[in-house]
Amino acid sequence: xxxxxxxxxxxxxxxxxxxxxxxxxxxxxxxxxxxxxxxxxxxxxxxxxxxxxxxxxxxxxxxxxxxxxxxxxxxxxxxxxxxxxxxxxxxxxxxxxxxxxxxxxxxxxxxxxxxxxxxxxxxxxxxxxxxxxxxxxxxxxxxxxxxxxxxxxxxxxxxxxxxxxxxxxxxxxxxxxxxxxxxxxxxxxxxxxxxxxxxxxxxxxxxxxxxxxxxxxxxxxxxxxxxxxxxxxxxxxxxxxxxxxxxxxxxxxxxxxxxxxxxxxxxxxxxxxxxxxxxxxxxxxxxxxxxxxxxxxxxxxxxxxxxxxxxxxxxxxxxxxxxxxxxxxxxxxxxxxxxxxxxxxxxxxxxxxxxxxxxxxxxxxxxxxxxxxxxxxxxxxxxxxxxxxxxxxxxxxxxxxxxxxxxxxxxxxxxxxxxxxxxxxxxxxxxxxxxxxxxxxxxxxxxxxxxxxxxxxxxxxxxxxxxxxxxxxxxxxxxxxxxxxxxxxxxxxxxxxxxxxxxxxxxxxxxxxxxxxxxxxxxxxxxxxxxxxxxxxxxxxxxxxxxxxxxxxxxxxxxxxxxxxxxxxxxxxxxxxxxxxxxxxxxxxxxxxxxxxxxxxxxxxxxxxxxxxxxxxxxxxxxxxxxxxxxxxxxxxxxxxxxxxxxxxxxxxxxxxxxxxxxxxxxxxxxxxxxxxxxxxxxxxxxxxxxxxxxxxxxxxxxx
Ligand code: MOS
Numbered sequence: 001x002x003x004x005x006x007x008x009x010x011x012x013x014x015x016x017x018x019x020x021x022x023x024x025x026x027x028x029x030x031x032x033x034x035x036x037x038x039x040x041x042x043x044x045x046x047x048x049x050x051x052x053x054x055x056x057x058x059x060x061x062x063x064x065x066x067x068x069x070x071x072x073x074x075x076x077x078x079x080x081x082x083x084x085x086x087x088x089x090x091x092x093x094x095x096x097x098x099x100x101x102x103x104x105x106x107x108x109x110x111x112x113x114x115x116x117x118x119x120x121x122x123x124x125x126x127x128x129x130x131x132x133x134x135x136x137x138x139x140x141x142x143x144x145x146x147x148x149x150x151x152x153x154x155x156x157x158x159x160x161x162x163x164x165x166x167x168x169x170x171x172x173x174x175x176x177x178x179x180x181x182x183x184x185x186x187x188x189x190x191x192x193x194x195x196x197x198x199x200x201x202x203x204x205x206x207x208x209x210x211x212x213x214x215x216x217x218x219x220x221x222x223x224x225x226x227x228x229x230x231x232x233x234x235x236x237x238x239x240x241x242x243x244x245x246x247x248x249x250x251x252x253x254x255x256x257x258x259x260x261x262x263x264x265x266x267x268x269x270x271x272x273x274x275x276x277x278x279x280x281x282x283x284x285x286x287x288x289x290x291x292x293x294x295x296x297x298x299x300x301x302x303x304x305x306x307x308x309x310x311x312x313x314x315x316x317x318x319x320x321x322x323x324x325x326x327x328x329x330x331x332x333x334x335x336x337x338x339x340x341x342x343x344x345x346x347x348x349x350x351x352x353x354x355x356x357x358x359x360x361x362x363x364x365x366x367x368x369x370x371x372x373x374x375x376x377x378x379x380x381x382x383x384x385x386x387x388x389x390x391x392x393x394x395x396x397x398x399x400x401x402x403x404x405x406x407x408x409x410x411x412x413x414x415x416x417x418x419x420x421x422x423x424x425x426x427x428x429x430x431x432x433x434x435x436x437x438x439x440x441x442x443x444x445x446x447x448x449x450x451x452x453x454x455x456x457x458x459x460x461x462x463x464x465x466x467x468x469x470x471x472x473x474x475x476x477x478x479x480x481x482x483x484x485x486x487x488x489x490x491x492x493x494x495x496x497x498x499x500x501x502x503x504x505x506x507x508x509x510x511x512x513x514x515x516x517x518x519x520x521x522x523x524x525x526x527x528x529x530x531x532x533x534x535x536x537x538x539x540x541x542x543x544x545x546x547x548x549x550x551x552x553x554x555x556x557x558x559x560x561x562x563x564x565x566x567x568x569x570x571x572x573x574x575x576x577x578x579x580x581x582x583x584x585x586x587x588x589x590x591x592x593x594x595x596x597x598x599x600x601x602x603x604x605x606x607x608x609x610x611x612x613x614x615x616x617x618x619x620x621x622x623x624x625x626x627x628x629x630x631x632x633x634x635x636x637x638x639x640x641x642x643x644x645x646x647x648x649x650x651x652x653x654x655x656x657x658x659x660x661x662x663x664x665x666x667x668x669x670x671x672x673x674x675x676x677x678x679x680x681x682x683x684x685x686x687x688x689x690x691x692x693x694x695x696x697x698x699x700x701x702x703x704x
Contacts, residue, residue: 003477005473006594007597009483010469016232024185026202030192036253037113038269040102041127044338055123059118059119064253065123067106068093075218085241090308092249104269105125109261134628136279139336143333143334144301154329156385159296173694174282176277178339179276179277179619180277182635182640188263189202189263190203193258199251203228207242227492228493233463237611239344241500276340276343276345282356284356284360288364292374299316302334302335304336304342313342314353317349320387323381346671373400389559396432399566399589399654406569416686416687427689428571431679437562438504442499444496446520448534450544456471458490465501467490470507470596471510474511474518475518480528498513504669507596508593511666516551520547525537533545565590569588570684574703579704585648588605592666592672594664608671611674612673613645618697678696682698
């Protein structure tokens, strides 16, 4: 009886967003609001020798100046991923040490933003400075610790023996650059203490319930004394799940002052203090027989973290999921640099991991003279080689075959430099995409009202991905109503915990919870459809039927490995005289289980492809090796794709439900779209030019 699920539904929040009535964190109007501006370090390594705040304190409108000597008490939270976590383990202003350029060292509070900013520049700081280490080659490395409870190193069989038995061998090293999340909405927070022990936070958060628990622990309060409100986010990409130092500092200062306090970060401040994707260096070694069967795969990865927290770009996580080989060896090292703390960024690990692996598979296909689609079909694995479990509802082959057909892959001229158009070289490339199927416990409240509407309420967040619409579509089908009759409220920690808008799991977590809660409320109403329940309400004069329920992964599901799959096919053109590369055609086919909203799902894939084109062609953040400062610091210096860089992106879905995963059979689509994109482009560059580029981004100088 699904009438809405699977169709193309317009965004429930679209109208509010395009008319400017959607309220973002910094836009909340609170009477008596005062403004904070961060003071940041001008060195990248060392110590504060002296601070003189006298001029700042005397400046017009200044209310207070907080530096490490007078920071109010903040407690260290449990810092466990699923309960409460801060992004950077070192609490802000906890001592006089400087670990990276732009590190927060103070906060000036004034009656206006401009006065706070002006006074922040009047704070005089003297440092004892040491030369920072910001170059990857100079880092000291250690073995990367397990991530989310999973070891990143792995060994199966004997790699050396596997390579020895191969007739075709490849060793290649691939690099990715430091990348910024660059969300449209900057990081910002309003902290409002109703009294010394009750806090309301307005902050972009991908998981208000976890943020609520974390702020409660930071200030030694019971969880229910904190409320986090995030009805809308203007993009997040992994950088807005947990509190960052500026948020902790803002809330601490606001408690001290007992005034609502707002802190908005500049783009430059965000570069150091709100995460990034670490650069990586990855060596892939492959061995294969002449007919294209892999005998051995090794994947060795280096990524980098800050001196004050440990975050690994876990690239080796994808390797055991993609291609089977009797001998498999994974290693991951972590280097420490004087840079801000890195964090999750759309397909953390999977994305750079697939850049390396899918580039290497293409190189191997050329060496073997085997079609790269065929090489992938031949070596795909039925089981997750690390977990030793079979994949549930895997339709990777359909993605490859359907994509090849839609793109016209079989007509591909087989030699590099054989395709030209208007005096430019043309190349075709393809690569696979993948991302794990994740899901967490989610709780939802449903209320049927006598006015003929249904309200669906959960703390779960929509970070621009389409959660409002997916929740409404699911409830519409479950209750037999139209999408217009469903009112959805999200992103308030007063509501039941809906889980994290991260790990591509919001849809897979929320949809089953919405389904079962709707079912339960109908049962309470003794009705088959909402219409019947509305009739009962009208006859009895009762105001509403209401229920709250949860859905969580079952034990049965532990038998399976859940993973989504995809394939990208692209065409590029290159003007060799000026090194100009243009992406001219794109086809993506995804197997993400059942598709709930074909419109927002396709938009997620397109967004991922666009972000992947940015990674492939332009996104990078170098640090000055002497000063340790990022040489990019805003949306003018950090280049992301513009409309002129993007072709029409054709998206199709396999659509087979994964019913082992959840009763709706849906896996999620937020991150998979970006994986494999940069490899597909580099593979097309090879086809166009005969040049193999192993170092991202593929800037014009590399194509001359
Ligand atoms: Mo995503 S990087 O889990 O927001």
